[in-house]
Amino acid sequence: MLDVVKSGVNFLANPPVLLTLILAGFFILFPINERCLRWNQRLGLEAIWTRRGVIIGGVLTTLFLLFGISDPNFRAVVMKPDNAPIVGLIYLVPFFLWLAMKQAVENDRRILDGKKPNEYHDPEDKVLVWPDLVYIELIALVLMTVFLVVWSLAIDAPLEGPANPTTSPNPAKAPWYFLALQEMLVYFDPWIAGVVLPAVIVLALMAIPYIDNNPKGQGYYSFRERKMAISLFLFCWLVIWILLIGVGTFLRGPNWNFFGPFEYWDVNKTLALNNVNLSEYIYVIGLGMELPKSIILREFCGILLLGAYFLGLPLLLARTWLNKLLLDLGAMRYSVFIMLTLIMFALPIKMYLRWLFTLKYILAIPEFSFNI
């Protein structure tokens, strides 16, 4: 019985399955448009953002962790001192998400009833920076210092032997906050995943206030007044960043292979991961000939696909689904927005292409270290 549960969890934790389930549910749980919102309401998902919801969620998570710790493979990963922040993350991220969503859902209801949001009582009802906020910050600072001191005394720092350039630990993991970047590096060229995408992330965060011209929802929590903005941001934050940190921490084992949470980290686990470039798929496998000498001819299909994705798709969406958005934002904001969104969705797309077709690069020009 226990083994069935464990192998079931292992199966669900396999990233292709995990990401598919998440993609199927995410935009219903955080409805991106009116239609998703109707599904959300039909399924009664707003019950998650109540006090009962958070208690049930917390209890279930704790029960699962307690159940998992009885397993030696699960315990070895979860109880590792390096991973303490991630175990904290399992509780903290959902809790603060719940805290914000609870207030947003309450406010949405108030606004539907024609009332003002909860934050709005009367103009006098405001928190003073001095002394109210500064005192809270001081207390938080002291408590945090105490917590960090106790933590550093209680758990030994996971130090290792002197660094040796000819020996990499197996698996060699980045600091936990970079694990999402390390995960991206598996699917993209180091140039793209290590330089371009992190830069785009930073620039995109800076661009958000200039792209978002929706005047609603300022100074109070609300979801329905800015469905798409919140939904897309939460997708980036929860799936592309937090989930990938979790995957890197709990599911990536020796040789950077995927392992289920209840699976033994076998150094000799063999997975067939022969990666093939798109050009090789077309010319070598599809047409049964050698790769053309000319780079342009060789990468013709990759260039075409990328052109369709980054140039064709924005135009197509502007004509169809996102027409209203284009009118709201204007051409400039729309272009920036759609580019950032497409770059963001390129990651899950590339992951699926790798998992399903072992596709390495869509556009592969190693001659110029330019691979996508």
Add this chain to the structure above:
Amino acid sequence: MSTKVPEQPDKTKSNAPTNEKGRRHFLSAIAVGWCAFAGAVAAMSAGVLRFAFPNVLFEPPQTFNAGAPDEYVDGQVSLRWKKKHGIWIVREGAQFYALVAYCTHLGCTPNWQENDRKFKCPCHGSGFHVSGINFEGPAPRPLERCHIELSPTGHLIVDKSTRFLHEKGQWADPASFVEV
């Protein structure tokens, strides 16, 4: 107040030429100042840059003696020099070549896995065949080989400072392998 009012037109008239002078003086002072500042920064940068080229460089020798060819087993990847020099020596029949233990993705040190007969990088999962050809994971190009030759005494001499890249067709270079 009333006494100052008639003075003002006088002041502007008389000030116009001195203002012009003052501005020129100011501009040239600024130019001199900025030039001096830029010069100082350039000199300081040059000084800092100088640290990148020390007079004496204590580098381990790039060339090492890897022993006699018959110390290596046919078809096996020798891990003998991995820890000290970061080099695998592979023997395939009569042919010897030296692979650099440096992943072409982001520079971690891959591990040789005998049962799968592949080099596997622990950082992002790149895999390489015995020959060094990349076949799985994100590594964009094959492992590099380095210069290997047979000394007059019959020993293998590996020179890490000369590299041979497959994607440039350099593995055909007779200096990149030894045939015994």
